[in-house]
Amino acid sequence: MTNRAPEQITVGPNRRLLILTVAVSLSVFLAIHLLSSPAAPAPAPAKDDGVVPPGVSVFDDRYPAVSKLDPELLAAIRRAAEDAARDGVEFTVNSGWRSAAYQNRLLREAVADYGSEAEAARWVATETTSAHVAGDAIDLGPMAATDWLAQRGAAYGLCQIYANESWHYELVPEAVRTGCPQMYPDPTHDPRMQS
Ligand SMILES: [Zn+2]
Numbered sequence: 001m002t003n004r005a006p007e008q009i010t011v012g013p014n015r016r017l018l019i020l021t022v023a024v025s026l027s028v029f030l031a032i033h034l035l036s037s038p039a040a041p042a043p044a045p046a047k048d049d050g051v052v053p054p055g056v057s058v059f060d061d062r063y064p065a066v067s068k069l070d071p072e073l074l075a076a077i078r079r080a081a082e083d084a085a086r087d088g089v090e091f092t093v094n095s096g097w098r099s100a101a102y103q104n105r106l107l108r109e110a111v112a113d114y115g116s117e118a119e120a121a122r123w124v125a126t127e128t129t130s131a132h133v134a135g136d137a138i139d140l141g142p143m144a145a146t147d148w149l150a151q152r153g154a155a156y157g158l159c160q161i162y163a164n165e166s167w168h169y170e171l172v173p174e175a176v177r178t179g180c181p182q183m184y185p186d187p188t189h190d191p192r193m194q195s
Pocket of ligand 1: 132137138139165167168169
């Protein structure tokens with residue numbers, strides 16, 4: 001009967017170091033993933049998603065929020081802004097075109113803030129229903145600008161659509177002849193939001 005030492009099982013210093021390294025790496029890997037995977041956040045929306053810093057002019061094409069608006073809406077806004085400037089009123093963009101990802105982020109934040117999807121829907125549309133994602137809506141500031149447009153917007157085909165959003169304007173070309181249509185109390189009353 002041979003009784004050879006099982007040298008292949010012998011654990012030398014190098015192998016011990018290797019095992020230790022693997023064990024530590026595995027622990028770190030598991031710790032990172034267990035701690036972070038449930039809430040791995042999507043990257044924050046940026047300029048290319050339509051984010052604008054405060055005070056951006058409606059004439060500033062460097063921002064996709066402005067440059068990706070429907071050209072006819074943008075032209076009407078700029079005509080109005082030129083006339084308003086003669087009255088000492090400047091138009092700035094709080095929001096214009098938005099990517100679907102940015103719109104989804106706003107919707108998720110609204111659901112968190114308002115506590116329910118039903119209440120959030122009064123304020124924020126989905127990526128498929130949002131006029132902002134389509135490039136068909138602009139949120140303007142400051143209040144002097146929206147006051148100016150509330151009185152004169154129809155002449156440019158620019159209309160406030162929702163009674164609860166004094167800043168949100170869309171192009172309604174026939175408003176030049178007929179005046180702006182009656183506003184919806186809020187977006188949930190807008191048939192376009194039902195799809
Ligand atoms: Zn809006």
